[in-house]
Amino acid sequence: MNEIRRFIENITPMNNSDWQFFSSKLQEVKLKKHSILLNFGEIENHLTFITKGIVRLYVPREEFDLTFGFLFENEFVTGYDSFLTQDPSEYQIETLTETILWKISREDLQEVYERTNSGNIIGRKMAENMFLIKSKRELSLLSKTAEERYLDLFSDRPKLLQQIPLKYIASYIGVTPQALSRIRKRIT
Known part of the structure; x- marks a missing residue:
């Protein structure tokens, strides 16, 4: 409390x-x-x-x-x-x-x-x-790319997001899990 x-x-x-x-x-x-x-x-x-x-x-x-x-x-x-x-x-x-x-x-x-x-x-x-x-x-949905939305989300709470299944993160940024996988490969 x-x-x-x-x-x-x-x-x-x-x-x-x-x-x-x-x-x-x-x-x-x-x-x-x-x-x-x-x-x-x-x-x-x-x-x-x-x-x-x-x-x-x-x-x-x-x-x-x-x-x-x-x-x-x-x-x-x-x-x-x-x-x-x-x-x-x-x-x-x-x-x-x-x-x-x-x-x-x-x-x-x-x-x-x-x-x-x-x-x-x-x-x-x-x-x-x-x-x-x-x-x-x-x-964010109107003006940023899916990759930018992912990076924003990750920069805000990187440790906590490790606990969220990727399918939920993909849905949140407006892409399929496969597209999120491609985004993650590009930025690492």
Whole structure:
């Protein structure tokens, strides 16, 4: 739970009483590799902080999944569009490694926003950060080659990416596993 407090303190200071109230709403969850956090068609009702592990966001398909995001330690994960609209999710979220998470329900988060001084600031800054991540991803898909997207991904988190199967990385950068293999041969 200390990781969450440090993360939040980097966003905005949170006094001890606000922290006590917020942390009382958190629930620790330990999951095995390939555990589903959110199924396609489910409504997202939690915001989750990753303290250990790697999580993948993807659209399930019969032939091959379309991976569109990876999240790592000290990041929040949620089906944010479903969380906001309370509509069924159009994608899934799963763990790629053994994972430790801290979850807060939508209802409890709304109470944190209402009853704490820093809750709204934290919520706004997290939403802004999620927007920036999404925007960066979209611009990357529109303006960079698959090789550039691979190099960007690898330069951001080289050690963690060694734990992600290549088929997921290929899907994330928008190529087949065979094309990713050719890219990797060219750059090594």
